Amino acid sequence: MKRTITHLADGRELFYFDRRDDADRSAVDERDLPPRPPASELRYDPLTEEWIAMAGHRQGRTFLPPASECPLCPSVPGRPTEIPSAEYEVVVFENRFPSFSAQPGTYGQVGGLSEVRPGAGRCEVVCFTSEHDSSFSRLSPEQVELVMEAWIDRTAELSAMPGVEQVFCFENRGAEIGITLTHPHGQIYAYPYVTPRTRLTFGAAERHRERTGGNLFADVLAAEREAGVRVVASNEHWTAFVPAAARWPVEVHLYPHRRVPDLGGLEPAERAAFGPLYTDVLRRLDGLFDMPMPYIAAWHQAPVNVGRDLAYAHMELFSIRRAANKLKYLAGSESAMGAFVNDVLPEETAQLLRSVVTD
Template sequence: MKKFNSLDHPHKRLNPLTNDWVLVSPHRSKRPWQGQVEKATVDERPKYDPSCYLCAGNERAGGHKNPDYKGTFVFTNDFSALLTDSPEGGVDEGSLFQAKSETGICKVICFSDNHSLTIPEMEVADIRKVVDVWCEQFDELGSTDFINYVQIFENKGSIMGCSNPHPHGQVWSSSTVPVEPDKESVTQKAYFEKNGNTLLGDYLKAELEKKERLLAENDHFVALVPYWAVWPFETMIISRRAVQNILQLTDEEKDGLADIYKQLTVKYDNLFETSFAYSAGLHQAPTDGKDYPEWHLHMHFYPPLLRSATVKKFMVGYEMLATPQRDITAEQAAQRLRDLSDIHYKKQINK
């Protein structure tokens, strides 16, 4: 009788943060690829683009003009998904037709005045300025009386819905806790009440002992491929010290977050020698004034690229109708990323 081997046999893995399962089919990664193949596009941009609505001094929608900023720049999204003046109310027509009004504030953060850069090409000192802006916005928005959650995120690449290549991220703050952080609140609280430790603190300790899925680390943060990863090269950054939000980080830890952010994204770019697309975001405790000792600061990265700079992974068929599924195991993905150079491929080419 065959003995189960997670590197060869189909199996399900549990995500303890969401209580969702993912089907892993490692044997399928051995099949020949006859799917979609596209030509890679060369992404060379100027430091300043007169047509870019995020570049310094340029005009945005509605006649708003950007200042001649240097470094970072923050403004309220001209096309906010959430508004401060939405009237209270909703729809209550029995259990089948329910809707509730939602208010919030949405901001855009330009990471740099240099239009040609992305996070992996920025200096750590400049990324630290981005972290500082995250802290400022989390504090400002989280202190607003009707805001109970602040979601900081970055969409990189047009295939991840990024409408402008200028280096930037967003902050959407809302009156209620969104779906994914709410799931994590429930699971982390249950784990903390049962074990007396944070879920991610114990998970990180176990991963540091196993060393199978680690990618990069410094004194304050660790980047790894989570055991339950769904996307081909999905990763997480976890703080070594259990903090509820970025405002609790020391100056040294903020430097560490900037450093690990660069380390991880350089590996991403080096994987297929392209500006690697992803959606990434910080998950941290709600901002409703309550204490959340179970919450452990972390950052998710969900990249769509699968086999090359142009072959993308989509949720299709069984994944949309039944259960998310992946072929390459978390361990295989981690090995590929871990073996990559820490020097950005553009710098290697220019040597």
């Protein structure tokens, strides 16, 4: 793999990831861009012990432009984009409208019991392919491997940045999810704190270890593989299953068979085996209702400084679509109380996904 670093017109970093060593990445971004926005403001919620980012500049971010104005496509004469090159394989660059950044900002007191501090960190965009009308499900195994190499590279580099506590790689897909750009892409957040979900699951993992001496994530995987009824697909190195207590009508977790704290711990054979299984699962999602499935794909990796002995890198993939013409909305119970009610039995979801015929 060849990695090439360059800078956009406003100083943001951009990384090309190529399989070819002779890839020419000398194109220069000659746009006249406005100054980069200041870092967001973090405010502490004493009732939930969570940090909330206030990022007003994101209100002005690009929203569902036509394909002819897509900022993630390669640049062409007369229409420069976020990617200066006329073609690319995989590209990662700093988000122009970040939730967290290293830019300076001014922060005052807000009163009450809330603390305030800068939203230091970093947000990056990952372009999975230069093909605007493609999707992750249609990527070749080799292209998925290149995307994974980009995830691994960025996780390692962002984890080494001062103040970063956790790195999160994810993809939002579909207008129903709230995407602002339709080009196949994901994002990477480098948080200045350990996220609430990770703190919650690590607390459960710590208590499980005290009771049993085992790793909670590994034991969940082993139990699902033994039960089999919720397994959707598997290969030598990975298993995809619907969790027994799924919150979402369509929810699949993908685990490597060997516990590693983050993606960088995966061996070459494990990295290569991920793509064929994952894209198969994505095609099953699209085939479930014979339409593109909106989804969120979320990589859970160990935080930088805590819990690495508890962590087990894995992906959560879920959708809010519960039927061909119905979405699951997070209404009163879920939104106000965090108490989920799932309309679809996990065993039924697994059976339906197994029955989908994929290409």
